[in-house]
Amino acid sequence: MIGSKEREARLDRLEQEVASLRVAVAESQRLNERLSDVLDVVMELLVPAVDRDEERLRAALASVDRVVNASPRTP
DSSP: OOOHHHHHHHHHHHHHHHHHHHHHHHHHHHHHHHHHHHHHHHHHHHHHHHHTOHHHHHHHHHHHHHHHHSOOOOO
């Protein structure tokens, strides 16, 4: 049978693990949002490039510059 000290130690370890997992999930969500932003910009670049629309291509490149140079989002 597990004693109360062992149970308490196990509970503490599990709580620490859950806290660590929450941090990892938040970071993963932040990175997924960032990746989504980058993919949106890539699509904005591809369509004008294929259509040879120079004005839209310049605007898309400016958008890429803004996204790339933007500070990462904080949770």
